[in-house]
Amino acid sequence: MNDFFATLRRRHSVRHYQSDMPVESEKLHAVLESALSAPSAGDLQAYQIGVVENAEHRHALAQETDQAFIEQAPVCLVFCTDAERSAITFGERGRELYALQDATIAAAYAQLAAVAAGLGSAWVGYFNSQEVGRLLNLPPNLQAIAILTLGYPAELPEPTSRRHINDVVFQA
Numbered sequence: 001m002n003d004f005f006a007t008l009r010r011r012h013s014v015r016h017y018q019s020d021m022p023v024e025s026e027k028l029h030a031v032l033e034s035a036l037s038a039p040s041a042g043d044l045q046a047y048q049i050g051v052v053e054n055a056e057h058r059h060a061l062a063q064e065t066d067q068a069f070i071e072q073a074p075v076c077l078v079f080c081t082d083a084e085r086s087a088i089t090f091g092e093r094g095r096e097l098y099a100l101q102d103a104t105i106a107a108a109y110a111q112l113a114a115v116a117a118g119l120g121s122a123w124v125g126y127f128n129s130q131e132v133g134r135l136l137n138l139p140p141n142l143q144a145i146a147i148l149t150l151g152y153p154a155e156l157p158e159p160t161s162r163r164h165i166n167d168v169v170f171q172a
């Protein structure tokens with residue numbers, strides 16, 4: 001199997017980080033470039049990515065989400081939809097669906113790029129978008145939809161289970 005499939009297999013949610021090991025700016029840049037390489041509806045890339053390195057902001061995010069490990073990770077990427085950017089071209093479907101899909105697939109690419117770069121990550125979705133927006137002073141057009149923690153792992157997570165392929169795939 002090639003590197004890509006090995007990368008997929010190596011990705012597990014990392015919730016313990018080596019706080020004293022910063023993420024090198026070249027690696028962070030590579031992760032962000034990978035996010036931007038994702039497909040998007042009409043190539044509009046209807047999202048923005050907040051890079052949170054500031055310790056106070058990470059602390060505030062950890063408190064808000066009630067997920068302490070967020071603070072341990074030296075970097076958090078906050079993926080935000082910019083729904084109106086998609087709505088200009090695609091109307092309601094852009095506003096309600098495409099912007100969310102654009103931001104989500106960008107985050108998924110970033111998560112895999114993090115693995116390829118030797119980093120760990122976890123996808124955090126359980127938070128109040130309005131509160132996160134307030135904490136990070138986001139403009140009203142942006143809605144935070146996912147936080148990716150990034151850093152060097154301080155654990156080797158066990159692989160989690162998956163549904164059987166026959167339970168998920170159907171012939172249509």
Ligand SMILES: Cc1cc2nc3c(=O)[nH]c(=O)nc-3n(C[C@H](O)[C@H](O)[C@H](O)COP(=O)(O)O)c2cc1C
Pocket residue numbers: 011012013014015067122123124125126127157159160
């Ligand atoms: C939409 C979404 C929301 C998630 N929210 C959280 C979260 O708030 N906190 C957390 O620790 N993990 C969260 N996760 C990570 C999942 O728990 C994790 O991906 C799943 O248990 C499978 O484990 P794995 O990532 O190690 O394969 C989320 C994942 C997704 C895709």
